[in-house]
Amino acid sequence: MPSRHPQLNAHGELKHLLTIEGLSRNLIHHILDTAAGFLGVSDRDVKKVPLLRGVSVFNLFFENSTRTRTTFEIAAKRLSADVVNLNINTSSTAKGESLLDTIDNLVAMHADMFVVRHAQSGAPFLIAEHVDRTRGNVHVINAGDGRHAHPTQGLLDVYTIRHFKKDFTNLRVAIVGDVLHSRVARSDIHALTTLGVPEVRVIGPRTLIPGGLEQLGVHVFHDMREGLRGVDVVIMLRLQSERMRGALLPSAQEYFKHYGLTEEKLALANTDCIVMHPGPMNRGVEIDSAVADGPQAVILDQVTFGIAVRMAVMSLLAKS
Amino acid sequence: MTTLDVESAYAHLRDSIAAVVPLAREGLSLVGVHSGGVWVAERLRRDLQLSGPDGALSSAFHRDDYGRRGLPTDLKSTRLAFEVEGADILLVDDILFTGRTVRAALNEIFDYGRPARVRLAVLIDRGGRELPVAADFCGVRHELPADRAFVLSRDDSGRFSLVIE
Numbered sequence: 001m002p003s004r005h006p007q008l009n010a011h012g013e014l015k016h017l018l019t020i021e022g023l024s025r026n027l028i029h030h031i032l033d034t035a036a037g038f039l040g041v042s043d044r045d046v047k048k049v050p051l052l053r054g055v056s057v058f059n060l061f062f063e064n065s066t067r068t069r070t071t072f073e074i075a076a077k078r079l080s081a082d083v084v085n086l087n088i089n090t091s092s093t094a095k096g097e098s099l100l101d102t103i104d105n106l107v108a109m110h111a112d113m114f115v116v117r118h119a120q121s122g123a124p125f126l127i128a129e130h131v132d133r134t135r136g137n138v139h140v141i142n143a144g145d146g147r148h149a150h151p152t153q154g155l156l157d158v159y160t161i162r163h164f165k166k167d168f169t170n171l172r173v174a175i176v177g178d179v180l181h182s183r184v185a186r187s188d189i190h191a192l193t194t195l196g197v198p199e200v201r202v203i204g205p206r207t208l209i210p211g212g213l214e215q216l217g218v219h220v221f222h223d224m225r226e227g228l229r230g231v232d233v234v235i236m237l238r239l240q241s242e243r244m245r246g247a248l249l250p251s252a253q254e255y256f257k258h259y260g261l262t263e264e265k266l267a268l269a270n271t272d273c274i275v276m277h278p279g280p281m282n283r284g285v286e287i288d289s290a291v292a293d294g295p296q297a298v299i300l301d302q303v304t305f306g307i308a309v310r311m312a313v314m315s316l317l318a319k320s
Numbered sequence: 321m322t323t324l325d326v327e328s329a330y331a332h333l334r335d336s337i338a339a340v341v342p343l344a345r346e347g348l349s350l351v352g353v354h355s356g357g358v359w360v361a362e363r364l365r366r367d368l369q370l371s372g373p374d375g376a377l378s379s380a381f382h383r384d385d386y387g388r389r390g391l392p393t394d395l396k397s398t399r400l401a402f403e404v405e406g407a408d409i410l411l412v413d414d415i416l417f418t419g420r421t422v423r424a425a426l427n428e429i430f431d432y433g434r435p436a437r438v439r440l441a442v443l444i445d446r447g448g449r450e451l452p453v454a455a456d457f458c459g460v461r462h463e464l465p466a467d468r469a470f471v472l473s474r475d476d477s478g479r480f481s482l483v484i485e
Contacts, residue, residue: 033394034395036395036397037378037395037396037397041381044431044432045404045432045433046432048431049431050381050427051381051386051391315390319386319389319391
């Protein structure tokens with residue numbers, strides 16, 4: 001194993017984006033600053049800049065996701081890249097081809113960048129190590145691997161917080177819900193603590209909060225009302241019922257009663273608290289419609305910022 | 321150190337624009353190229369009492385050296401506070417050298433619409449053109465070898481100073 005961080009090149013630049021863990025505060029701010037420069041591109045007459053002209057981006061989604069795949073596709077197209085979406089479920093993998101054989105074939109077609117989503121934690125790392133060994137100039141972006149990481153979501157979340165709150169060093173941020181299955185929560189925690197947020201809280205039932213979170217500097221609450229008191233930012237997580245095996249929860253109604261975000265519970269937070277959600281939302285399960293559509297929700301801003309953040313990541317990687 | 325008097329170059333640029341630009345100044349859109357060009361444009365706008373819309377422009381997205389140098393470390397946004405379609409634009413930059421920045425800046429403008437006219441004003445023309453680009457207004461011409469660079473700065477009152485690196 002090489003000793004250096006697998007996503008940085010010899011000059012300390014980002015070559016792949018696999019996880020937020022291990023990125024420096026300066027590098028995260030640099031990515032966010034760059035994203036701010038791309039934000040206006042989507043408002044122009046011509047919603048396109050020529051930076052990635054001639055670059056081939058392959059979206060490899062081994063796990064379904066319309067939203068994330070679409071935002072990566074839009075980001076790549078606004079940079080003038082050529083985008084190929086591979087529907088893996090109906091392709092060679094279903095015929096028995098191994099993951100790395102699939103990658104080798106796509107590299108032989110002169111792919112420059114892979115955007116990978118996979119149900120197995122670590123799959124994008126495996127691909128990045130493989131292309132580093134076999135080809136020098138292919139880039140990998142992790143678009144979500146298992147329960148492990150979803151770094152572009154973490155980056156767009158801190159972009160959103162910086163946009164509305166300006167400064168990280170006086171904030172209380174609460175992450176609420178199904179932390180156990182959430183790669184978003186892990187990426188958010190790493191981003192927030194790296195950026196100097198003094199108090200990161202997670203709130204959820206004992207069955208959906210993994211052990212060891214305190215070692216990441218996080219405060220754990222099981223009572224939502226107690227946990228929301230005085231926070232500046234609430235990040236709601238989607239209840240990932242498709243990942244649940246066994247009796248982790250009594251019912252969606254019971255979950256909503258204890259951990260659903262309602263106006264009444266939100267009133268315990270600071271009055272200028274913003275409400276975030278990575279989508280897709282389960283209304284009436286983790287969030288009430290009155291909050292999701294209310295004045296404190298910045299959920300659609302997250303979507304807009306997500307395009308700019310992904311444009312920034314792609315253009316920084318492509319020329320590292 | 322340089323013997324170039326950047327303040328008198330600025331005065332010459334200002335006066336040569338004032339001699340040509342008609343009194344209906346509100347029709348002219350002044351657009352500075354980040355960062356030095358924005359400073360020159362701000363000062364021209366004030367000194368010539370131009371009341372038309374303004375803008376600040378980043379050439380980063382259209383640069384032809386992205387493939388070698390990547391994005392600048394401080395990526396700036398383009399802000400054009402007017403309808404580009406049909407506009408009469410005075411594009412302002414501090415130093416005119418190869419012409420590649422001007423080419424990228426023109427492409428950037430056209431991403432927002434089709435202007436009626438674009439003219440170019442520069443504080444210093446240092447020669448060394450690699451593209452067929454010429455300034456309509458120029459403060460001073462001063463040749464500089466390719467391995468040197470002018471670096472413009474301004475103080476709190478907006479006055480310019482220049483060093484050669």
